[in-house]
Amino acid sequence: MRWQVALDEVSAGYAGRPVLRRLSARVPAFATTALVGPNGSGKSTLLGVIAGVIPVAAGEVAHRTDGRPAFVVQRSRVADVLPLTVRDAVAMGRWARRGPWRRLSRADRQVVETSMERLGIADLAGRQLGELSGGQRQRALVAQGLAQDAELLLLDEPTTGLDLAARQLITDVLAEAVAEGATVVQATHDLDAARQAKCVLLLQEGRLVAAGTPEAVLTGDAVERVWHSPRPAGTSVPADRPV
Ligand SMILES: Nc1ncnc2c1ncn2[C@@H]1O[C@H](COP(=O)(O)OP(=O)(O)OP(=O)(O)O)[C@@H](O)[C@H]1O
Numbered sequence: 001m002r003w004q005v006a007l008d009e010v011s012a013g014y015a016g017r018p019v020l021r022r023l024s025a026r027v028p029a030f031a032t033t034a035l036v037g038p039n040g041s042g043k044s045t046l047l048g049v050i051a052g053v054i055p056v057a058a059g060e061v062a063h064r065t066d067g068r069p070a071f072v073v074q075r076s077r078v079a080d081v082l083p084l085t086v087r088d089a090v091a092m093g094r095w096a097r098r099g100p101w102r103r104l105s106r107a108d109r110q111v112v113e114t115s116m117e118r119l120g121i122a123d124l125a126g127r128q129l130g131e132l133s134g135g136q137r138q139r140a141l142v143a144q145g146l147a148q149d150a151e152l153l154l155l156d157e158p159t160t161g162l163d164l165a166a167r168q169l170i171t172d173v174l175a176e177a178v179a180e181g182a183t184v185v186q187a188t189h190d191l192d193a194a195r196q197a198k199c200v201l202l203l204q205e206g207r208l209v210a211a212g213t214p215e216a217v218l219t220g221d222a223v224e225r226v227w228h229s230p231r232p233a234g235t236s237v238p239a240d241r242p243v
Helices: 043-051 086-098 106-118 132-149 164-179 191-195 222-226
Strands: 005-012 017-028 032-037 056-063 071-072 152-156 183-187 200-203 207-210
Touching: 017 043, 017 056, 017 183, 017 200, 017 207, 032 043, 032 164, 032 191, 043 056, 043 152, 043 183, 043 191, 043 200, 056 207, 071 106, 086 106, 086 132, 106 132, 132 152, 132 164, 152 164, 164 183, 200 222, 207 222
Parallel strands: 032 183, 032 200, 071 152, 152 183
Antiparallel strands: 005 017, 005 056, 200 207
């Protein structure tokens, strides 16, 4: 299996708060990987480490390619007060490639329009981001990520809070991106979406407790163990086979 990102014994967190603990994993290239686990298990932190925005305290993160990843954050963390139209916000995805002071080319503008169309928000292009519903805003942020044309697309809960049709749309768009040669990593609480991924990394309390295919990782037993029965502090959890 070719990997896009290799993490070896990675520890990382925030000032005075270690989160990830000696985490080793491979993210397969040209496929979708789902990061799953309970609230606070470290999914967003792991995405931030892969994106390079959270430094590692120990261990190593290697990328197969040099390109900058596209990182789509949770909608609640985006400042809605910025006076940006949807088109402006999606165009920011092109600036990430070109630098903010360069004029966008005709080809860039075409990518922006296509990204909005793929997410079904072309009719919202002139609306202010802050005036949109949560689901519309979320689609705009995914369109911004898509517009970056990055080899590695990282998304933090891209389908949380969306209706069924919007969830399926985003799942389909991400599958298309993979078919076109991208590698996608998404943190998600949506186990149905995780079951459609090629690889699942299951986190609990900052540790990788299982990794592999959805069938191997998301067993009834594992779901029960990780989500429904908090284990006493200090108890070790057996790791399933590494990716
Ligand atoms: N900016 C921060 N500063 C300090 N601690 C943080 C920060 N962000 C997250 N944490 C802590 O790090 C731990 C892991 O959080 P993280 O957001 O990575 O988990 P998560 O699995 O993505 O959770 P959720 O499913 O709730 O989004 C939590 O204990 C959280 O309180």
